[in-house]
Amino acid sequence: MATVEDVLESVNRSQASKYKTIEVQKDVEPQLDLGNLLTVDQNPLELKKFRADKEAYLKSQARDNTQLLFNAIWKLPTERVEEAICVKLPETTTVLPREKPIPKVKPPTRWEQYAQLKGIQKRKKGRMVWDEEIKEWRPRWGYKRANDETKDWVIEVPGNADPNEDQFEKRMKAKKERVAKNELQRLRNIARATRSKVPGVGLTPTEKPSKEEVGLALHLAKKSTASLGKFTEKLPKEKEAKHVGKKRKFEPAIGDFKKEKEQQLNIIDVMENKKPKLDITKAVNRVISQQEQEPSDERRKRGVKVKNRRGPPRKKGSGGFGKKGKAGKGKGAKGMGGKGKGKMGKGKGKSR
Template identity: 50%
Template structure:
């Protein structure tokens, strides 16, 4: 009897539990099409148009979504299940539905001049080794970077040919040649970018305010601004090779040297003495007279304006009730008569 009562209690609990949740078995007139690789379920059944027009539209759509999701999960559980440390997993098949591409396929870049030349001559691209053997020091050195081979800082002695200029600094010439090579390589790189872009404009690395496509004048303006952004306002900033002079730069004032040649100083002093010893006046008489006449005209005009103001003030005081003395005497005589 006790066992029967317990079985009845379990059945009651199960029935109450099943009444809360819907069944996992869903029946459809037309079976759904599945693409389990994409976790996609396509429902081809007709939708009840009347139920969408009523107030119970949200409940209808929610039930439809629940049934289709249940069918998709039922299809997934048909595959063999594996128990792992992370939980239960299922190996899904490869997807069948082809999704559209978000962005267009990138176009192939146009080959540079060197790539075209290497293709015509049959030159294959080889990866260069990082280390190179230096015959001078008989050591292996890196091709670039710290303590690289043919480092100009390590050249403390340079052989000067017989036909070289004796007044030319070979170290300075070597550094200038290196700067010119770097500038040439950078120019060729930007030219290849412009050729590939087919717009004739170079996308150079500039500040955020000039990051858009710029023309030649805007690039030179940005270069001038970058040059003047230093603490010395570009006074000690070295110029690039073949760099055009800035149009906005004004004329620099030239001063005579403090210590100069004796002949120049003597000539300047003699010129001053000649001007002082001349009988004729150094003063420009015409300029002085015109200045005096203009000053006199300004003075007369100021006096005239001052007289007009005084007359106006008298007229205002008479109107305000301040009668002059002559009018008072005339009124007194009339009363006596």
């Protein structure tokens, strides 16, 4: 057995002497991030060698570090992809900042909430539908869709319908209304998701409005003037609309001193009790990061405003606007001017 080992060793030795070694000696093992094909060598560099022959020294350093990286890469599991030997790289370890913030999870829509509550599952519908009239598979919606009722060339007038009513128009109108309703619901879902004010539905057109609906419609119509209905004339014997709009109530200017005192004391109590906790480090950090992002935003906005302001002063001659604009500009110019002056000063000094 010993002889076999000897032979193997000698073969190894002879092979090793034929080729240059792949081993690299380093005092501190360089950090490798194989996911990024990255080597970070913390070993101190030799300034003497560097100054003697810069390029050669850099190249030898690069070679050694690359060799170390390649030694590690070649140890990774390989696989064959289309005649090429590939290596599967591990996850990266270097922490790099993102490009954009992490997307927030989309909050569920009203329907999704309801469906979850009721346990309604989504069903996958096929894209193509059989059209009984044309005897053909057609898309469920869109161009050349199946069972397209808007393409009917004749519609039977229902028995109880007004014969002069245009049934085609009625159909189109109904469709448009459905689309509008869907759009409104979509917007309300977005408003709810972004926590902004949800727009009310207002008055929806109904065929037979109830008494309350008529009252509301009247109230709204009366208020829909430039002066919010202040000068709208009242009909004789007209009653105030009920349950529409709130009226603010004020305490009398002079009256119950006891109550007034109580109220004032209450305010002081609330102010004393509910002092918000102030985390100074957090607040400072927030202010710093805000300031970092703000100046550029402001500048951009200011730039736009200045552009807009250029118009009016010319027409008006001199006015409040012009002054403001100038002040804004002046600030910017001051900063720049200061630097400019410095430059000029230097220039002069050199020319002398």
